[in-house]
Amino acid sequence: MQSAALDKLRQQVATLKQQAEQFDKAKLFSKNRYMQAQPSLFDRAVFSTKSMNLVDYVIEIEDEIASLPPSDHRHAYTYALERIASQVQAVFNVIKSTPIWVKENKSHYKPRAKQPIYKQAVQKIMQSSHELYDELKQNHEFERRLVLMIEERKLQMEKASPAQAQKLNQEILTTHARLGRCRKAISATEDKIQQVEKQHLR
Structure with missing residues (x-):
């Protein structure tokens, strides 16, 4: 049962990796000074990786899955799985926000927006x-x-x-x-x- 669930999780992470690669290729943060100034996309409590590329975070998730404790160590195994689930959700939330970043890049040339476009985007994320x-x-x-x-x-x-x-x-x-x-x-x-x-x- 656990093996089947793990296989499904690995498949989901493989799909997430493809989506993260597409997100990175689109360079959606490239025109955003606020995002370019950030050392990392996520809080250190969620990921130890420091990068502005989503794929790097998915690689950390893959490493976490590869180093899962044995399932008979129930508490440690459950804790590790819950951490992985929160990491997957965090990456998914950024990918889900893709339309916001696309719109932000298209709107970048407008100089007199009432509120900086990047602030709107960051608030939505x-x-x-x-x-x-x-x-x-x-x-x-x-x-x-x-x-x-x-x-x-x-x-x-x-x-x-x-x-x-x-x-x-x-x-x-x-x-x-x-x-x-x-x-x-x-x-x-x-x-x-x-x-x-x-x-x-x-």
Whole structure:
């Protein structure tokens, strides 16, 4: 069952890669000074890649799928899959916005627009506060699961042999690192919510 689901995910990512290649070839950010000034298309909490090419992010997704933990490590496997799903959605959101960027490039010659065209485009790409609250809720759920995993391993260590204790300790350290990344993601999402709500209040 899991193998079939993984195969379907790989097919979806292969399609996403083709769409990302078409997006990059169209050079839709090339005339946009705001986008050209950005070091990265996505927040570091979502991708570790820093690039203005969508294909580079899809390659990171492929690497994440290739290095999925074994499915019998249920918590780690589920957490990794959920992260991949959020990455796929993030890339899809940019591709979905293609008409906005096409329109932005065509309208670039108009000097007296009431609001800079790039701002309109960026605002349309930005997640709504509703989506961000969903993301925050999901990140808090990841945090809760990771804390539980750490507590479970600590309890297991009390009855473990020295060899098992060493293995459990390594798992605790790894989970702590994931928890750190998750909490960074929570902070980043909270910052985004504040920015979006400030814009709505203007």
